[in-house]
Amino acid sequence: MPVAVHVVDHPLIADSLTRVRDVATPNALFRQELERIGNLLIAEATKGLATHAVKVQTPLVETLGRQLTTQPVVVPVLRAGLGFLHAAQELLPNADVGFIGVARDENTHMPKPYVNKLPENLAGRQVIVLDPMLATGGSLAHTCDLLIERGVTGTIIVVCVLAAPEGIELLREHGLDLAVYTASLDERLNENAFIVPGLGDAGDRQFGSPA
Ligand code: PRP
Numbered sequence: 001m002p003v004a005v006h007v008v009d010h011p012l013i014a015d016s017l018t019r020v021r022d023v024a025t026p027n028a029l030f031r032q033e034l035e036r037i038g039n040l041l042i043a044e045a046t047k048g049l050a051t052h053a054v055k056v057q058t059p060l061v062e063t064l065g066r067q068l069t070t071q072p073v074v075v076p077v078l079r080a081g082l083g084f085l086h087a088a089q090e091l092l093p094n095a096d097v098g099f100i101g102v103a104r105d106e107n108t109h110m111p112k113p114y115v116n117k118l119p120e121n122l123a124g125r126q127v128i129v130l131d132p133m134l135a136t137g138g139s140l141a142h143t144c145d146l147l148i149e150r151g152v153t154g155t156i157i158v159v160c161v162l163a164a165p166e167g168i169e170l171l172r173e174h175g176l177d178l179a180v181y182t183a184s185l186d187e188r189l190n191e192n193a194f195i196v197p198g199l200g201d202a203g204d205r206q207f208g209s210p211a
Contacts, residue, residue: 003171003178004155005163007185008044013037017183020161021199030205031083034132034161037183038087041159045128045181046072046091071095072157073122077102077131077143078115080202084130084159095128100146102139109135109193111142123151132202134160134180136193137167141174155179161202162186164195 016033019025025033051066074088075081078101088095101115119125127147134140144156155177163182166189171178186195199205 003168003176003180005168005180005182005185006044007182008041010040010044013040013183017161020205021197023200025205027205027208034083034202034206035087037161038084038130038159039091041161041181041183042084042088042091042128045157045159045179049126068094070124070126072126072128073098073119075100075118075127075129075143075147077129077139079207080132081130083132083202083206088128088130088159092128096125100143102142104135104139104193106192109138111138113142116146118146118150121151122147123153125152126154126157127152128157128159130159132161133195134158134163134167134182135189135195136164137170137174140167141171141176144171144174144176144178157181162195162198164189 016036019033020030050069052069053064054067055062056065071094072092073096074092075098076085078099096119098118099115102111102113105112129143131140147156158178158180160182163180163185186198188196190196
């Protein structure tokens with residue numbers, strides 16, 4: 001099963017990405033820029049959603065329009081994924097939202113789950129996972145396993161700011177069917193499994209350090 005990586009090339013994404021990478025960017029501006037990137041990435045990631053024809057009465061005549069055939073389910077991965085949620089709800093106001101909480105263990109880098117608040121039955125639903133960082137891929141693999149347990153079939157859409165090649169490889173080995181939309185495929189992970197050049201900790205840069 002494939003993991004397709006789409007690096008979205010857009011001047012506004014590139015411009016915002018430079019500010020989110022910048023260590024001098026304060027948290028308030030970081031959140032704004034993240035949301036801007038989220039908006040543009042989600043617009044691109046949803047290009048393939050199915051629509052069907054509907055009649056619409058304009059003030060002048062009846063004509064044909066198109067409507068989304070099914071509403072997707074948006075799943076932000078706590079905490080950092082919350083930074084994309086507002087953008088997703090602006091673009092998909094009728095989407096359901098499920099929440100996954102997973103923290104990466106600082107020493108082992110393995111995912112430690114702490115929230116699973118997904119709709120009971122996801123069969124036939126298009127899921128869009130929001131998580132700005134795809135580093136080792138462990139958090140995303142865990143999230144996708146939970147989605148598949150709830151009945152998801154077919155390609156899961158993933159929206160992230162940065163992806164590391166090591167994480168993409170792990171997801172491929174995990175046998176997942178994913179379409180990853182990212183602002184950048186970065187160089188590598190460092191010895192602490194942080195993305196390089198990266199942007200630091202996307203959760204802490206939005207919400208401060210929990211410690
Ligand atoms: C970060 C990030 C991803 C995860 C990526 O979350 O937001 O969820 O790590 O790493 P991985 O691909 O190696 O699993 P973190 O655990 O720091 O939690 P936070 O969002 O609460 O800061």
